[in-house]
Amino acid sequence: MMARKMGIFYFTVTLIVGTTTLFFVFDCQFLAERITPVIPVVGGVLFVFVMSALLRTSFSDPGVIPRATADEAADIERQIVPSNASNSPTYRPPPRTKEVVVRGQPVKLKYCFTCKIFRPPRASHCSICDNCVDRFDHHCPWVGNCVGKRNYRYFYMFIVSLAFLCVFILACVVTHLILCKSNGER
Incomplete structure (x- = not known):
């Protein structure tokens, strides 16, 4: 069901995967050792939920009325x-x-x-x-599809889960920076 112009959709996937990958490479291991090993699990679950909601929104029928x-x-x-x-x-x-x-x-x-x-x-x-x-509702270039009757709930789940993932990553990065500064590490 994807639209013809899919460049921004690929950019969206790259942003989400890239940001999460950087988080897992640079912050997750440090925080798992210093705070709790649950942090990578929560990050992984949020990432999987975001990607599944994005793909479900992008590849589902928004409610196209046949010609x-x-x-x-x-x-x-x-x-x-x-x-x-x-x-x-x-x-x-x-x-x-x-x-x-x-x-x-x-x-x-x-x-x-x-x-x-x-x-x-x-x-x-x-x-x-x-x-x-x-x-x-609208055509969302970020998901590469229209948002309508049949995929609105998936779009809403994508937006909410992405917000949770962003806040989680931001909180972990800030925590990492605070712990590094208080220990005198770089």
């Missing part, structure tokens, strides 16, 4: 294009809506000219992925 088939698109176009506009090749009709009743409430559906469908409420067309996404 209309050629027959469906032709039928819908016949219904919405006015007859006097057919002679102008550059004419694009204004945005169209369709009203349907859901549980007794009228709901307006907007038409997507790219996907040739009437999309549900809160769905939007992502210009980067070139798909309509149900409950579209």
Whole structure:
């Protein structure tokens, strides 16, 4: 489900793996010997959780709404294009809506000219992925995918776990620096 522009996703993976690797190489062994051997375990668990949430967010379907088939698109176009506009090749009709009743409430559906469908409420067309996404939140270049109905929880888990990993690494690095300074080490 990854988008076409994946460079920032690879940069994200490099930042997370690089920072964690530097932490394990330079700080973890020192802190495990001086404070507790639990520190590398906690760091490893947080790292695995961050990477699994990132990969799950990146490679899962955000809620892409299938495009209309050629027959469906032709039928819908016949219904919405006015007859006097057919002679102008550059004419694009204004945005169209369709009203349907859901549980007794009228709901307006907007038409997507790219996907040739009437999309549900809160769905939007992502210009980067070139798909309509149900409950579209945003396209996140850091994960290389849209965030929508089907992967929002994984995105949220990624953000929260990454915050925990960053705070954990920062606290350990500061602790390492304080211990080195108090012992007169470099």
